[in-house]
Amino acid sequence: MDCCLCSSLGNSYRPPRNSLCLACYECAKSIIDLCQKLEEQSRDDVEDGDKARQVPSHGLQYAYNQIKQLEQMEENVSEKLEFLESLVEAFQKGMHTDVELITKDGVSIHAHRVVMATKSSVFRAMFESDELKEPHKGAVYIQELTHDELRYLLEFLYCAEIPHDAMAKHGRALLIAADKYDIPVLSKVCEAFICLTVSSSNVLEVLELATLTHATSLKETALNVILESYEDVVFSKEYEDFAMQNALLSVEITKALIKDLKK
Numbered sequence: 001m002d003c004c005l006c007s008s009l010g011n012s013y014r015p016p017r018n019s020l021c022l023a024c025y026e027c028a029k030s031i032i033d034l035c036q037k038l039e040e041q042s043r044d045d046v047e048d049g050d051k052a053r054q055v056p057s058h059g060l061q062y063a064y065n066q067i068k069q070l071e072q073m074e075e076n077v078s079e080k081l082e083f084l085e086s087l088v089e090a091f092q093k094g095m096h097t098d099v100e101l102i103t104k105d106g107v108s109i110h111a112h113r114v115v116m117a118t119k120s121s122v123f124r125a126m127f128e129s130d131e132l133k134e135p136h137k138g139a140v141y142i143q144e145l146t147h148d149e150l151r152y153l154l155e156f157l158y159c160a161e162i163p164h165d166a167m168a169k170h171g172r173a174l175l176i177a178a179d180k181y182d183i184p185v186l187s188k189v190c191e192a193f194i195c196l197t198v199s200s201s202n203v204l205e206v207l208e209l210a211t212l213t214h215a216t217s218l219k220e221t222a223l224n225v226i227l228e229s230y231e232d233v234v235f236s237k238e239y240e241d242f243a244m245q246n247a248l249l250s251v252e253i254t255k256a257l258i259k260d261l262k263k
Helices: 022-045 059-092 113-119 121-127 147-159 164-180 184-195 203-212 216-228 230-234 237-245 247-262
Strands: 099-103 108-111 140-142
Touching: 059 147, 099 147, 108 113, 108 147, 113 121, 113 147, 147 164, 147 184, 164 184, 164 203, 184 203, 184 216, 203 216, 203 237, 203 247, 216 230, 216 247, 230 247, 237 247
Parallel strands: 099 140
Antiparallel strands: 099 108
């Protein structure tokens, strides 16, 4: 009789005449025996006494418990996201804000100082100064950012997200602001995004930016791009202007080129 697993007719289920061949039967029996042995071994490893009961690390019960843990984690993440969304809504609608920020284009944005102080040590020190200790006393001037740039920075403080198009347009300004106001998470996000955009045409600008903002990974990426396209970069008019304004960086590039050529 054909085996319902390994024969060519196995895909057509024909009860009640289906059966297993001896090889498939022995294989299935071995798998079941192995699972039972592993569960028994795990139970035997649990010592009696004050130790808490441990969950077996193998078998169906372990898999079930893992699934339950993943479901609980997903539920916790959903609750946190819902909480963050409520914070963003409070910011967007200006609910119970207690600090006024003025951008370099003269536009005011109202926010919550507790959120800003929690995510930035610079903002925290700023709000602890005498003139800003009391709510609604004194505006804070953020002269290096436009209204849009500051708004995206604040939204990141509330929800740790920035839209892709906003990052493409304002990523460099946000990286500078993240370095100035000590927001490491935002620095990493901006740095990772800009690393993907480095090319021989913009590598000198990116190298200057990376040095200014202490972005180690971004600087390394820029230097690697220069090494890969050094003829296009080093012999360009842009490099002449760059070298006159950035003597130390030019020395770094020269050393990197010499080491690479020796290899």
